[in-house]
Amino acid sequence: MLADLDEERPSASLYLFHPRIISIARRDDDGEVVWDSVETVDRVAVKIQISKQRTVISAINSPRSVKFVDALMSELCQGGRYFFESMEIDEALVKKHVSRFDTARLVSAKVRDFAVYEGAVGRFEVTSKNGLMENIAPLLQGKYYKMDSLTYEVTHKFSSFLVTYMNGGGIKINEDYLDLLLPTFERLL
Structure with missing residues (x-):
């Protein structure tokens, strides 16, 4: 692990080197395909932001x-005991975040666990390049459901990009806009 600490603010940036095994195919001398397992290393950038209420770790x-x-938490806690809970991203947090940009429109949503009829629940994805209704779809009005992911088309300071918020704590965005998106999101937490 390599670390860069910021002495002016309670934050740190570091890289975690995480080993993993991958399968590769190669041809042997006879031309036959042979599968091998090879160990490789992923280099993962990690940001740690500390506030009065909590510590946010972004990988x-x-x-x-x-x-x-487990490898990340073991390294950060240096063998100490810890409890880790993934942050659940909900619609309220997403709406609060996208309101910080010049324009944002919902273009795709995946929802689950909405009541179809007595004893039956459904899951679906709805997408529109023209944007979705604020309440996603008429068939969800007044019904309980859980969000799996929401994708917004965001325009901010002459840039347009897509950002996907997943309820398990993940955010997908083009790396070019990471410095714009991640700090504004961390400040909301």
Whole structure:
């Protein structure tokens, strides 16, 4: 792990080197395909932002696995005991965040657990390049549902980009806009 601490604010940037095994195919001398396992290393950028209420750990382009989270927390806590809970991103937090940009319109939503009829729940995705209704779809009005992901088309300071918020704590965005998006999101937490 390599770290860069900011002495003026309670934050740090670091890289975590995370080993993993991948399978590769190669041809042997006879021309037959042979599969091998090879160990490789992922370099993951991690930002730590500390406020009075909480500590936010942001892993940029990290592997989506419990093993990675365990390796990250073990390294940060240096063998101490810890409890980790992924942040759940909800619609209220997303709306608060996208309101910080010049314009934002919902273009895709994945929802689950909405009541279709007695004893049956549904899951669906709705997408429109023209933008979705604020309440996503008429069939959801007045019904309970959970958000899986929301994708917004955002325009800010002459730039347009897509940002996807996933309820399990993940945000997908083009790396070019990371410095604009991540700090504004962390300040809301």
